[in-house]
Amino acid sequence: MSFSWYFSKKIGLGKASKNQLSRTIIRIGQVAVAIGIIVALVTLSTGIGARKEIKQKLADFNGHITIRPYSSNLSYNSDSINLPKEYYPNFPLEEIEHIQAIATKSGIIRTEDAFDGVLFKGVDSNYDTERFDKFLSKGKFPDFKSDQTSDEVVVSQKIANNFYLDIDSTFVMVFVDEHQFNSKPVYRKFKIAGIYTTDISQFDDLYILGDIRQVQKLNQWGDQQVGGFELFAKDIEADFNVLKGSVNDIIGYDLVAESATDIFADIEDWINIFDMNIFVILFLMLIVVIINMVMILLILILERTHAIGILKTLGANNWQVQKIFVNYAVFIMLPGMLAGNIIAIGLLLAQQHWGIIQLPPENYYIDKAPVFLSWGMVFWVNVCSILISAVVLLIPSLLIQRISPTRALKIG
Structure with a gap:
């Protein structure tokens, strides 16, 4: 077990901070992470589900x-x-x-x-x-x-x-x-x-x-x-443009093949706009989660300035101490991620079985919010959330390099 991971786990599993403000900030961060995971999974699931269902409807009625x-x-x-x-x-x-x-x-x-x-x-x-x-x-x-x-x-x-x-x-x-x-x-x-x-x-x-x-x-x-x-x-997810070309090669010069997306270009444009909205929502939620985690990390660093001074005095370099606090911040995310996954999957399963959220079909081409749920999607949402947060959190952790052991111990 590495030095940085050992200390970050000891801090994470140790006694909580006595500082009421920092405990509150940590809880807020965990709630933000949970909300971010919920929004990400629900948005992706319903967005992909809507795209698949509308394309499937077009194909089932009119052919691919x-x-x-x-x-x-x-x-x-x-x-x-x-x-x-x-x-x-x-x-x-x-x-x-x-x-x-x-x-x-x-x-x-x-x-x-x-x-x-x-x-x-x-x-x-x-x-x-x-x-x-x-x-x-x-x-x-x-x-x-x-x-x-x-x-x-x-x-x-x-x-x-x-x-x-x-x-x-x-x-x-x-x-x-x-x-x-x-x-x-x-x-x-x-x-x-x-x-x-x-x-x-x-x-x-x-x-x-x-x-x-x-x-x-x-x-x-x-x-x-x-x-x-x-x-x-x-x-249904095949590249229809490639498939259309292959069909045209077979049928001869006097006939022409068209894809469903060619014939119903307005619906395809609407789906593309919907995909863009999904990207925007995910991007905004990622920004919110990152800002919260950066704020938590800065508070943890300021709160444990004395501990940072001791670690540096004992020979730990800046990179090792940075990894301790980045690992700790990611460790704090885990309860929020777990809660977010449980709530999101529960909501999606409820929608899948009971169709609780209804949609106006004249606007959306479907009468209820569809659900596409796969464990692969859940896995990658969580993995990407952890990796992106860990990389971004390296930036505020640079503050540790400016903490002098002598000054930190004097303050402590």
């Missing part, structure tokens, strides 16, 4: 990567793609775990009381309904495996509320061929099999999901023609 014709314009209506046997229904890229065909057609939903523009998204029997089940609030996802074209659809809760619809309700949609001038509108009657909620307005305000064969008939396509593809990566 979307393939569409290169010639497509900004219209909501899909152009046709012939089903490519070389990568559908099995995409030849290890990072991709699933691919599904889609086609979209804009139309107007009409009831006796109201009408509004919506987007009909056709999907086939290869659609990953397990990913979509998390969004279902009522009913079920239709089965499109039958040979017959299905008239069942899934609508958002917001659309259902706007038109006073519910499970088993029927409604009429009006479609127009945008490529033909003065074309007659086409009417289709649909039945609601399920109602979904994503809390993302870009989806809930617009999308109705149904049989892709409805779009094929409306566009007079063959059964081997679709509007595009949605690809799902195995890892």
Whole structure:
């Protein structure tokens, strides 16, 4: 055991200072450390959790990567793609775990009381309904495996509320061929099999999901023609730009791959702003904790000036004495860190199981504060806190070099 660590442990485990002010300052410092750990863990956990959940929602509803014709314009209506046997229904890229065909057609939903523009998204029997089940609030996802074209659809809760619809309700949609001038509108009657909620307005305000064969008939396509593809990566944290490049290399010049972050750039920008807020909060809390620990160390040094003089007289050099007080200051942090970890993990587990803190989904895209909790994150928060504090505390410990043994013993 080193000389510095031995003495710092003896001081830390020894009788507390008789100075009421220094004891109070130490308690305040420990509380500050505890609050800092709580804020750091809660901020990181909820911040990472929000980013993961929002990205997962985007991907589960719209795919990590979307393939569409290169010639497509900004219209909501899909152009046709012939089903490519070389990568559908099995995409030849290890990072991709699933691919599904889609086609979209804009139309107007009409009831006796109201009408509004919506987007009909056709999907086939290869659609990953397990990913979509998390969004279902009522009913079920239709089965499109039958040979017959299905008239069942899934609508958002917001659309259902706007038109006073519910499970088993029927409604009429009006479609127009945008490529033909003065074309007659086409009417289709649909039945609601399920109602979904994503809390993302870009989806809930617009999308109705149904049989892709409805779009094929409306566009007079063959059964081997679709509007595009949605690809799902195995890892939600994968670099979508790199993955997008790999997909583009496979699909050819006449098609283009876009990532979910490309399509929904505004949501990606919001997530980046949220990440910046997390950094600012952590930085401010670190400054507060460091200031408190520096104040504690200075008080400890001034209070134990006589002891510093004795140690120097006995042959201890400045660096050894500095390490004693830095170790002691870090030793003081430990109770605050322990309390902070227990409280923070308790709060996060409570939020994870009971969803105590609710959020307005129109602002945050989620209805409750999400939690991402890993022991690795807890470990690194604590280790970094100790290391940063120890390094920073070396600066005020330089005061020890200015304490003369003769003067310190005379004062003592």
